[in-house]
Amino acid sequence: QVQLVESGGGLVQAGGSLRLSCAASGRTISGDAVAWFRQAPGKEREFVLCIDWSSLTYSADSVNGRFTISRDNAKNTVSLQMNSLKPEDTGVYYCASRERGYYSSNTKNYGSWGQGTQVTVAS
Helix, strand or coil, rough: CCCEEECCCCEECCCEEEEEEEECCCCCCCEEEEEEEEEECCCCEEEEEEEECCEEEEECCCCCCCCEEEEEEECCCCEECCCCCCCHHEEEEHHHHHHHHCCCHHHHHEEEECCCCEEEECC
């Protein structure tokens, strides 16, 4: 079982940027699909971005053009670069991985999850 640890969250003003990192241990995730999800208070967890085994990326419409996902297989990490942040981007951000390395936006298809990191965007 892989362990995932997110870092890089914090408080930022609207229009600012943050970079989140997801570090994996226990096994390599180079062949996994890895996704970022987020959850705002009182709302369901929602898909943000995914990078598949071949490094193709998929994003939710709400973050398209503002957020990017990348992976560093040598470091066994996946990063989420968030630019032009909006107050509605506020929430807990989770990274998740699935050994079947194809894209999915469904939380049920991801078997490993991190503990989450809080992102707060002030208006």
